[in-house]
Amino acid sequence: MAQDVKNVSLSREEVLQISKEILELVRTPTDYALSVAESLVQAQEAGHASHGIIRLLEYADSVKRKVIDPSVRPTIFREEGATAVIDSHWGWGQIACKFAVKVAGEKAKEFGISIVSIQGCNHIGRLGEYIEMLAAENLISMMWCNADPSVAAYGGKDRLFGTNPWAAGIPSEDVPVVIDFATATSAEGKLRVARANGSSIPIGTVIDKEGRDSTDPQDFYDGGALLPFGGHKGYCMSLMIELLGGTLSGNHPSMNAGYSHGYGTVLVAIDPEKFFGGALFRAEISEATKKIRGATPVNPSQPVLVPGDVENIQRKKNSPMLQVSESIWQSIKEFKSTL
């Protein structure tokens, strides 16, 4: 489908500016508007259009519906030792995450490892962004969050888990390893696109309301469920994220009575300096990733990639001019004129 999309080439500045203006038009203070806009543009540059500027429409709507408080400042709700709970007060998830990165980074450098969770947290965008911020400080990190239930347990029919992303960042002497994937087989957004295009989806992605495998995305919307990736092992990851994301953040696991909405976010940062030294660590990672990228590919035209390589390839394609789908760009400009 991606091939059929007609793109427009835009300057980063123009895209950032209109994004910031839309956020300001829904009463986001300029510094927060710029920060959230920057996150969306970075996701766009990394090739994740689903987490890019298309979100402006949904975010503006969330502000109007008072789901997002655009000006509230995140605070530390509880802090002890190498742990902290941040309260985002249902403000911008991106602002809370960048605060969490700061707190987790400082604590990791002090204690060697830290864990920071976020309560009252709205959509946080692309997790890889925060992982990259910590990698830039030579810190290892892991991050995950739960979300509205849409994914069935292994062998079950009911929607119990969010699409529950897992992310991890590993600094090196060159580019960091950046892992960031949903533990569902597919993001819900991709089902929506397939439905709109009348496309079928691969077996193993969703089940219908009777629990039967289906290739029709509509079956998800008719009471079916997404499946976790990777069978019972992926189910374990989905469940772990749901339980730890939901409880440590105070957001509740999404099948529990206490859950209403939101993203129970947890961020762990680790300082390799405290083990065998940061320089040796980064040299080892670069040695390993060089070996991995140099492995014999099954298909000679498709070299083996390290997580994060795809995003770096996309960044090159989106520089100096950012490629944005013409229809998305049009809808954003029209949307802005309505505000």
Next chain:
Amino acid sequence: MAQDVKNVSLSREEVLQISKEILELVRTPTDYALSVAESLVQAQEAGHASHGIIRLLEYADSVKRKVIDPSVRPTIFREEGATAVIDSHWGWGQIACKFAVKVAGEKAKEFGISIVSIQGCNHIGRLGEYIEMLAAENLISMMWCNADPSVAAYGGKDRLFGTNPWAAGIPSEDVPVVIDFATATSAEGKLRVARANGSSIPIGTVIDKEGRDSTDPQDFYDGGALLPFGGHKGYCMSLMIELLGGTLSGNHPSMNAGYSHGYGTVLVAIDPEKFFGGALFRAEISEATKKIRGATPVNPSQPVLVPGDVENIQRKKNSPMLQVSESIWQSIKEFKSTL
């Protein structure tokens, strides 16, 4: 295949005793022999015969080949804040892991989170055991290790990663959630059994030396490789474990020049007390696991399980009398008579 195995019913005491005696016969001090034997019997009781008393033969051989030093005591190599590196000095992996559990538990209670790695570490057995020890102290934990390369990268042919297990434990008001899986599609031991039985293996488990999908386990031994579970997402987990297990333990990622052998082990412990209190945490987990177990199953005769349930079912089957394959029991008795 499991149905064809003829079992003998044995008392726990008898199995523990002979295991301990074999370990003592290869110069393991009595306290260590009892501890390692206990780990093997626990794996056997949990239904993981591959990590049970069958390992005695391999372990005794490793002692003879001076791979395992049976009497050396693990020490703390480096300790700072919430981190520690334990040196197992190529002693028993189980002894080092139980020491790591103690150190990680103490530090997690002090700092809220801790991370302990182990260098010079031999085979550690079933990771779930250590996870369960921490869960019994009401601590969350995550654990992983790298190992000899046998698994290809996603899209690659070469053996780069170990079978790299991932484990996580989550305490509740009742039984803990215990996650413990290899990030390879299959353990190497299962390929060995399939080859011995002349059985084929499912597509997606191994590739042959040309990188082609294969159902013949022999193709793995002829220069092929295991595949990571779950496509590119499982590959991310395998790679993360390899890089972090190898570097933080000082064991080196297994594709690096510094790697020789062993299990680069990392254990993270988290105290939920420091977030919203331990009692509320455990109540939330029990509420969630009850909902998960109560989910509508796709197949009415197969209820949805929570990770750890399979092991608890096996424990019931192995109590009061432990079920051991007759041929394994025979080979252990014969082996003992040769020592």
